[in-house]
Amino acid sequence: xxxxxxxDDKDLNRQLVSALSFAGYAVxxxxxxxxxxxxxxxxxxxxxxxxxxxxxRDGISVLxxxxxxxxxMPVLVLTARDRWSDKVSGMDAGADDYVAKPFHMEELLARVxxxxxxSAGLAKSxxxxxxxxxxxxxxxxxxxxxxxxxxSLEYRLLAxxxxxxxxxxxxxxxxxxxYEQDFDRDSNTIEVFVGRLRRKIxxxxxxxxxxxxxxxxxxxxxx
Amino acid sequence: MPNSLAFRLxxxxxxxxxxxxxxxxxxxxxxxxxxxxxxxxDDLSVYLTYLIGSTYPDKGTELKAPNLGEARFLLPLSGYxxxxxxxxxxxxxxxxxxxxxxxxxxxxxxxxxxxxxxxIRVAEVDGPDEQKLRVMEREVSYSDGDQQQxxxxxxxxxxxxxxxxxxxxTTTLILNLVVLAGGLMLATxxxxxxxxxxxxDIGKRLSAIRSGEAERLEGVLPQExxxxxxxxxxxxxxxxxxxxxxxxxxxxxxxxxxxxxxVIINEAQSSNAPYAEKVIEQAxxxxxxxxxxxxxxxxxxxxxIIGSVTPVKPVIIGLAxxxxxxxxxxxxxxxxxxxTDVKFQGEKQDLEEMVGNxxxxxxxxxxxxVRVTVAMSLSNPKLLTLSVSDDxxxxxxxxxxxxxxRGRRYDETRPGTGLGLSIVADLAHLYQGSFCLEKAAEGGLxxxxxxxxx
Numbered sequence: 227x228x229x230x231x232x233x234d235d236k237d238l239n240r241q242l243v244s245a246l247s248f249a250g251y252a253v254x255x256x257x258x259x260x261x262x263x264x265x266x267x268x269x270x271x272x273x274x275x276x277x278x279x280x281x282x283r284d285g286i287s288v289l290x291x292x293x294x295x296x297x298x299m300p301v302l303v304l305t306a307r308d309r310w311s312d313k314v315s316g317m318d319a320g321a322d323d324y325v326a327k328p329f330h331m332e333e334l335l336a337r338v339x340x341x342x343x344x345s346a347g348l349a350k351s352x353x354x355x356x357x358x359x360x361x362x363x364x365x366x367x368x369x370x371x372x373x374x375x376x377x378s379l380e381y382r383l384l385a386x387x388x389x390x391x392x393x394x395x396x397x398x399x400x401x402x403x404x405y406e407q408d409f410d411r412d413s414n415t416i417e418v419f420v421g422r423l424r425r426k427i428x429x430x431x432x433x434x435x436x437x438x439x440x441x442x443x444x445x446x447x448x449x
Numbered sequence: 450m451p452n453s454l455a456f457r458l459x460x461x462x463x464x465x466x467x468x469x470x471x472x473x474x475x476x477x478x479x480x481x482x483x484x485x486x487x488x489x490x491d492d493l494s495v496y497l498t499y500l501i502g503s504t505y506p507d508k509g510t511e512l513k514a515p516n517l518g519e520a521r522f523l524l525p526l527s528g529y530x531x532x533x534x535x536x537x538x539x540x541x542x543x544x545x546x547x548x549x550x551x552x553x554x555x556x557x558x559x560x561x562x563x564x565x566x567x568x569i570r571v572a573e574v575d576g577p578d579e580q581k582l583r584v585m586e587r588e589v590s591y592s593d594g595d596q597q598q599x600x601x602x603x604x605x606x607x608x609x610x611x612x613x614x615x616x617x618x619t620t621t622l623i624l625n626l627v628v629l630a631g632g633l634m635l636a637t638x639x640x641x642x643x644x645x646x647x648x649x650d651i652g653k654r655l656s657a658i659r660s661g662e663a664e665r666l667e668g669v670l671p672q673e674x675x676x677x678x679x680x681x682x683x684x685x686x687x688x689x690x691x692x693x694x695x696x697x698x699x700x701x702x703x704x705x706x707x708x709x710x711x712v713i714i715n716e717a718q719s720s721n722a723p724y725a726e727k728v729i730e731q732a733x734x735x736x737x738x739x740x741x742x743x744x745x746x747x748x749x750x751x752x753x754i755i756g757s758v759t760p761v762k763p764v765i766i767g768l769a770x771x772x773x774x775x776x777x778x779x780x781x782x783x784x785x786x787x788x789t790d791v792k793f794q795g796e797k798q799d800l801e802e803m804v805g806n807x808x809x810x811x812x813x814x815x816x817x818x819v820r821v822t823v824a825m826s827l828s829n830p831k832l833l834t835l836s837v838s839d840d841x842x843x844x845x846x847x848x849x850x851x852x853x854x855r856g857r858r859y860d861e862t863r864p865g866t867g868l869g870l871s872i873v874a875d876l877a878h879l880y881q882g883s884f885c886l887e888k889a890a891e892g893g894l895x896x897x898x899x900x901x902x903x
Contacts, residue, residue, distance in 0.1 A: 310805030
């Protein structure tokens, strides 16, 4: 899952990026409205954390622009202006949730998880696929109740596939959603990670659709 | 004495007319009287001259009775009298008009009146038949050789005719002046009312501004109060600017403080240092204090400003959209029962703050549904009642009391600053409204606020 953090305070930006990275997301960051708008407009983020009081361009107008251009990723608005009129105008501009500063990082992480879950159409914080189980809250992955250890990129890969169960996910899409913007991307590494993941979870869950990509599913393709 | 412009204008006019009108009456009456008297004395003088002329003795000093050719000198007690009386004679033989019927006229000389240059004396005396007479008397001396005799010639006319004319004139005059005064008072009354009508109108329009029905003093006003209108509009505008500025400053302060505070809290949370816990605790206290005082400042920036009117339903719809979006995965049902014409007399942001906090709480706790009901108060048409209820766990009696108090949060594990309900209470009281919590019919909490309406 790849996220974008737009926050002009350098310290807070750093804290958000590090907390979100620690929670297993690929995170890009922007420090002003223009840069943030550009990134959100050009990169396929799974969710955006947007501060409203930004230099160069305010958050509301960035958000409105995205929505006008049909950018549908969930957006969590983060602001010190916590009056209801601010909240309502934020939601009217197209935000999906609202966190007022100062906030507890756990609360923000919970809201982000909820946004991602919701946009994937899932109801619970635990995602299942056969014997495989992913607790998005704790980041724990279990197979038949036995915890398994994953590296951070393996976790990202699995989490993305779990959130998009039953859908064919192309390698290009995986690259875009698993790596930060300035990461040296090579779609061949995806194959390596899928291979490693298959060794840790029941291998038949990840199907390779030749020429199309991968699909995580509990059902056999013939069924 | 009432402190009113109309009263002042009216009284000053009344005092003026009370002074001027009697003086006018006095001047007119005395002028008329002197005209009448001059005419009267002219008549006396003509008759006297004629009497003297018609009795001039041919020779010697003996007089013969004259004929003045005026019938009224012959009619008894007609009020036209003449009398000639020899002077210096022990038993004078008085010749007089037949109208006197042997009564004797009292003479001015006998009353001690001094003669003027023509030896004429004038006096008012009582005549026969209780008549008021004006008598003109002149002494004339005749001499023939060494014989000399003086006579007193007198003409008397009844004054009552003249007095009656003066009396009639005076009454007519006074009557006319009273009518005039009444008419003038009435005219002044209307003049004052009409003249001061724009002021009365301004009063109405100002109260419309105060109640929020108008934003500025509109309309074409008379030249004299045009500066007042301009100044008032400028004042209203600057008032709005000050409030706006105060709000912006408060908002900026919030932004400026809260971001660093977020950084401090987050930094401390990711640290294992022994002071980290203390930092988190203190930073959380700071955050509560900031929230509390920012809200007080916002409220203070608002109190006493010129009001506005906010339709209630759009505010609820806007909040409902936002809250349903935030809480969409809870699958709650929101029931809004609000007539479209209910208006809150106050600021939109304040209404949003109160209803937003109440609805947010309800959404946080509800199991399946949230109900928002708005109605005009049955007992007072100037009040509206807004209640938000949920079917959540609700609160006990003591919890309800405690939760309204500042900063108390019933459940620390759920997000929120815990200030929500105390802000609602503060704002409701600021608008002279009320706030109460009770058990909802659905089982959860029911929060009700009453607010001023128009």
